[in-house]
Amino acid sequence: MSSFTYTTPPPFKPFDLTLIQLGGVGSDKAANLQHARDMILKAAHKGGQDDSRPKIIVLPEIFNSPYGHAYFPIYAETIGYIADKPYDTNNSPSDSVRMLSSVAKEIGTWIVGGSIAERGDDGKIYNTCELVAMHRKVHLFDIDIPGKMTFKESETLTGGSSIAFFDTEFARIGLGICYDVRFPEVAMINARKGCHVLIYPAAFNLTTGPLHWKLLQQARAVDNQVFFSMCSPARDTTASYHAWGHSMVVDPLGTVLAEAEHEESILHVYINPKVFDDARAGIPVTTQRRFDVYLDVSKKTS
Numbered sequence: 001m002s003s004f005t006y007t008t009p010p011p012f013k014p015f016d017l018t019l020i021q022l023g024g025v026g027s028d029k030a031a032n033l034q035h036a037r038d039m040i041l042k043a044a045h046k047g048g049q050d051d052s053r054p055k056i057i058v059l060p061e062i063f064n065s066p067y068g069h070a071y072f073p074i075y076a077e078t079i080g081y082i083a084d085k086p087y088d089t090n091n092s093p094s095d096s097v098r099m100l101s102s103v104a105k106e107i108g109t110w111i112v113g114g115s116i117a118e119r120g121d122d123g124k125i126y127n128t129c130e131l132v133a134m135h136r137k138v139h140l141f142d143i144d145i146p147g148k149m150t151f152k153e154s155e156t157l158t159g160g161s162s163i164a165f166f167d168t169e170f171a172r173i174g175l176g177i178c179y180d181v182r183f184p185e186v187a188m189i190n191a192r193k194g195c196h197v198l199i200y201p202a203a204f205n206l207t208t209g210p211l212h213w214k215l216l217q218q219a220r221a222v223d224n225q226v227f228f229s230m231c232s233p234a235r236d237t238t239a240s241y242h243a244w245g246h247s248m249v250v251d252p253l254g255t256v257l258a259e260a261e262h263e264e265s266i267l268h269v270y271i272n273p274k275v276f277d278d279a280r281a282g283i284p285v286t287t288q289r290r291f292d293v294y295l296d297v298s299k300k301t302s
């Protein structure tokens, strides 16, 4: 029987989480990166509660190119990250990683760099969120709702095969990307590993957005008693893919703390650990699980 030891998460302290519902993404990647950089600088200098500065800034899914599987191979970048090896983001072959890394240093803020199409060492293309930690979207968005929404990411993308979190000086943050939210195990595994906040760059659409965007975030927040947030691109009705927008942060009781509309905007949200502690103390499911009856999926090692 293997033993499972997770490192101890950092103490959970209050912080300001900032989401950038990025708009203006077109075919010119350099212009997209410049705009993302400008918006990060703008977000960094506008305070959250008590006019404090954001501690984490989040970008949406596929922030550096138009969204669509035809674009992924054209815009894919090599990141140069190899698991468990020291990784120098300053010297990454990826323009997007270098931009994110330099602006993060400039403003002294953690950045969840949305996601980009990534060309892996194996030549396959992944939908990848990374900077200090790397998460390759595990579940590819292949759906077909006749007459409404058909999308097949697996035409050009490959699903990742691991689940990532990273530690900051104020919280443990778990990652997922968009469709991963429909698979409760991804959130559950990160929550069991001690994440306080789960952040998913995402880009729902005008069919499944109104149906499930909020519901899924509330579900993942409540069943894991964590803060949960998805950050969307702004809606561009001239683009081939119409994103739902409505970037959101939900607390561990399922209360929506903040929600954007569909245009470009910045959301500043105060994350209060007391809500997390009170939710877990009042409804103590985290200590009532019956792993003698069902398996703890976070303990899968292979």
Ligand SMILES: O=C(O)CCC(=O)C(=O)O
Residues within 6 Å of the ligand: 061, 140, 141, 177, 178, 179, 180, 182, 202, 203, 204, 205, 208, 209, 212
């Ligand atoms: O799950 C959904 O409804 C949308 C998912 C999606 O847009 C994505 O994974 O990119």
